[in-house]
Amino acid sequence: MTTLSESRGEVATGIALYAHLLRRAGFSATRAQIEAYAKRPYEEVVEELLNPQDQPEIDENRLIRYYPHYGTLEDYNGGGAGRWYYRMVNSERHLQEKIAFFWHHVFATAWHKTEHSPTIIRQIELFRQNGLGNFSDILLDLSRDPAMIHWLDNNQNHSNRINENYGRELMELFSMGIGAYSEHDIKEAARAFTGWTYRQPMPLYPYGAWESSYEYDENDHDDGEKEFLGHKGNFNGQDVIDIIVKEESAARFICRHLYNFFVADEPQVPAWSIEPPLDTEAIDIMVNAYFESNHEIRAVLRAMFNSDFFKAAAYKRVKSPVEFVTGVIKLSGEYTEPDPGFGEMAAASTAMGQELLNPATVEGWHTGKEWIDGGTLNERVNFAVEHLQKTDAPGVIDITDRLAAHGRALSPEEFLDECLDLVGPMTIGDETRISLMDFANSLGSIDFSADREDALTNVTHMLRLVVAAPEYQFG
Amino acid sequence: MASNGANGKEKDPVLVVIQQSGGNDFMNTVIPFENGHYWDARPTIRVERDNMVPFTDDLAFHGAAEPFKGIFDDGDMAIIQGIGYENSSRSHFRGMDIWHTAEPTSVATEGWLGQVIRELDPDKKNVLTGVSIGRGLPRAMASPGVPVASIGNLDNYGLMTPVQIEEERNKDLDIFKRMYSPAFGSGVVMDYLGQTGRDSLTGADILKKAPEMYESTIEYADNSIAQALRDVARIHLAGLGTRIFYTQHGGYDHHAQELPSHEKLLAELTHGITDFLADLRAHDAADNVLILVFTEFGRRMRDNGSGTDHGSGGGAFLIGDRVTGGLYSEYPSIDPADWLNAEDMRHTIDFRSIYATILEQWIGVESQDIVRGKYEQINPFTAA
Numbered sequence: 136m137t138t139l140s141e142s143r144g145e146v147a148t149g150i151a152l153y154a155h156l157l158r159r160a161g162f163s164a165t166r167a168q169i170e171a172y173a174k175r176p177y178e179e180v181v182e183e184l185l186n187p188q189d190q191p192e193i194d195e196n197r198l199i200r201y202y203p204h205y206g207t208l209e210d211y212n213g214g215g216a217g218r219w220y221y222r223m224v225n226s227e228r229h230l231q232e233k234i235a236f237f238w239h240h241v242f243a244t245a246w247h248k249t250e251h252s253p254t255i256i257r258q259i260e261l262f263r264q265n266g267l268g269n270f271s272d273i274l275l276d277l278s279r280d281p282a283m284i285h286w287l288d289n290n291q292n293h294s295n296r297i298n299e300n301y302g303r304e305l306m307e308l309f310s311m312g313i314g315a316y317s318e319h320d321i322k323e324a325a326r327a328f329t330g331w332t333y334r335q336p337m338p339l340y341p342y343g344a345w346e347s348s349y350e351y352d353e354n355d356h357d358d359g360e361k362e363f364l365g366h367k368g369n370f371n372g373q374d375v376i377d378i379i380v381k382e383e384s385a386a387r388f389i390c391r392h393l394y395n396f397f398v399a400d401e402p403q404v405p406a407w408s409i410e411p412p413l414d415t416e417a418i419d420i421m422v423n424a425y426f427e428s429n430h431e432i433r434a435v436l437r438a439m440f441n442s443d444f445f446k447a448a449a450y451k452r453v454k455s456p457v458e459f460v461t462g463v464i465k466l467s468g469e470y471t472e473p474d475p476g477f478g479e480m481a482a483a484s485t486a487m488g489q490e491l492l493n494p495a496t497v498e499g500w501h502t503g504k505e506w507i508d509g510g511t512l513n514e515r516v517n518f519a520v521e522h523l524q525k526t527d528a529p530g531v532i533d534i535t536d537r538l539a540a541h542g543r544a545l546s547p548e549e550f551l552d553e554c555l556d557l558v559g560p561m562t563i564g565d566e567t568r569i570s571l572m573d574f575a576n577s578l579g580s581i582d583f584s585a586d587r588e589d590a591l592t593n594v595t596h597m598l599r600l601v602v603a604a605p606e607y608q609f610g
Numbered sequence: 611m612a613s614n615g616a617n618g619k620e621k622d623p624v625l626v627v628i629q630q631s632g633g634n635d636f637m638n639t640v641i642p643f644e645n646g647h648y649w650d651a652r653p654t655i656r657v658e659r660d661n662m663v664p665f666t667d668d669l670a671f672h673g674a675a676e677p678f679k680g681i682f683d684d685g686d687m688a689i690i691q692g693i694g695y696e697n698s699s700r701s702h703f704r705g706m707d708i709w710h711t712a713e714p715t716s717v718a719t720e721g722w723l724g725q726v727i728r729e730l731d732p733d734k735k736n737v738l739t740g741v742s743i744g745r746g747l748p749r750a751m752a753s754p755g756v757p758v759a760s761i762g763n764l765d766n767y768g769l770m771t772p773v774q775i776e777e778e779r780n781k782d783l784d785i786f787k788r789m790y791s792p793a794f795g796s797g798v799v800m801d802y803l804g805q806t807g808r809d810s811l812t813g814a815d816i817l818k819k820a821p822e823m824y825e826s827t828i829e830y831a832d833n834s835i836a837q838a839l840r841d842v843a844r845i846h847l848a849g850l851g852t853r854i855f856y857t858q859h860g861g862y863d864h865h866a867q868e869l870p871s872h873e874k875l876l877a878e879l880t881h882g883i884t885d886f887l888a889d890l891r892a893h894d895a896a897d898n899v900l901i902l903v904f905t906e907f908g909r910r911m912r913d914n915g916s917g918t919d920h921g922s923g924g925g926a927f928l929i930g931d932r933v934t935g936g937l938y939s940e941y942p943s944i945d946p947a948d949w950l951n952a953e954d955m956r957h958t959i960d961f962r963s964i965y966a967t968i969l970e971q972w973i974g975v976e977s978q979d980i981v982r983g984k985y986e987q988i989n990p991f992t993a994a
Contacts, residue, residue: 495704508758509747510758511747520770564800566789566792596778599782600785605800
């Protein structure tokens, strides 16, 4: 069996390469941004993306002024999600938002258990700050995060009665994957994390969602000797993490997660203990970078983005709903301001099967082709069509201007190719090409110097068909 | 349990699931009003005597749910008291997930009804065997490789619907269909995507008939659940072969302002159901339809401020012309001495018993694989 991804093995070059990089290292970018990046050496751009702290921080004040309740004391997940969408679409720190989304995907924590927006929002802020750093710092911060402590019941993990939930998922889902440890290791890890709890200043009802804070309760910590993954000592949680991050299994597991998220669709996570990676060589390269850098995620991503396996992976992944929605909005150029209605992005991706900040379970979302079913495909296609057929959308006007800038009529083939280029650049299969060419031929050559309205109508018609194509489901 | 239609043709049994999302307060829906513990536990969030409709010596419906009394008195409603499961989850999503997958202990990916749809239509001959009304597919209906139509708006359902001019849209759909017919060997993901796109087109094409064929004197109210049930009626009456319908009524998570909101929701739901039944009966299309109303959990025994917190031990309802009306299982004890963890109702019947009952006795499929075990069934149906 060959997959679509296998049939596309060519290393991208030119503008297609930079567009690919921005789709993966960010939530896509405008054509003007991509063109500006494409004037610079590729590795320099990668370096800039890897250091988002050097770019200006997004100004959320405008948003908060219009929507004062967003993410504050209200128990309302849509607010937190809407605010994050605003950042994904508008932040100049592309990879900061993307890596936060990556960790949200791996450390899937949901609002529905806490019903407490501030702690969930704070967890995501944590990923923005530490997400590219050292894996042991990331796990340590995560273990002290009130939203996570509550989500996996570590506040109920007591020295006289352990609760294994966090100890188990820390290894199974967050670092090493099933099979790399024993049930005994889980119990010992749970013991090491006793006393790691949080303080809630007052109950949610009726006082509102005040922020919680981490608290270490020394009296509730089991300080006895533990045996964990072959090591012995009076371990605390930090020691357990230090042992985990040095494990080969942890390196392989987290690199495979990064590959699945940034490069190409792997099978679902539960199958990883059985099925080998799609590209073992790629994982080896990433694992080497992990150990050489002493467990720095930034170093792993640097090796990944600069490798040929990454450059050859354009359109190898089915876009997640969040990527799909943000990609469409970047292309249509809408919501660069907190205009009325921008909350539709959160509602749309929920209908497509991905409610931001609210995964169904700690296992997170299933990816790849499992994003697609009859209902979600309708939602995806119709969302894209709705936004790309707007003749007043800034992105659509920009595309029309660029086509008009040729200063001459475009043949049907030129018209189609230019549209595909400006949407992606996107490569399409034969059936899609023949179908779209028939449509282009039915329009004849397009004269942009004549009626502007006509030109816009033709452009939006072609764009809505291009984004309805099966190839557009990939990114 | 097939029955004969007017034309003598056998009618297949149909299940309509209505999910009350958020955790319905069962004790304020079916009220044990003669029990002093009710009044003690609920000093504030209680239904007063002048706002309830007794239907047995010691149980009353909330006054807003008065239509339920009519259905109950007609013998068309089985009330499943105290439905739940061990270690009830207080998380909405996890709780709902458990009901959707019939798997309380580990995380399952296949929905119980998704599996039923596969059993009923293994060769995927009808892409409308399962229909979900509302945006987004509930996990109960989801199963890998099982096509399910997920309909946000029946009057504007399908692909390329943002295209307003019908002639243009039809042309676009032709192009869409060609784009979603990839050549052999384009890859497994592309093949799957193409199949899904073409199934969706087929489903939308068939569904177009439903609004056109529908004629009724029933005026459904203008709220989401009544309109969703109207969509179910329109599709059912069009005879498109749909066996499983799913729809949701949201807003039952009453931590605050419970009294006014709960009253409004119960009125919407119960009037919606009576209109739906009347509509089906007027078309001689009710006798093969069973309605299941369920919620993910009940509320805490004691009230808290202006609402109630997540609890356990809720109630479910089976409604239909072939239901043997009455009370099933036992109303959980509301004596504080019996409360679970000193704050919750104890469930008295496992939800998988009801699933197994519906699967075996109504739909006619094996239940053991779907509910993952053997559960004692109740007998709530009369023969055709």
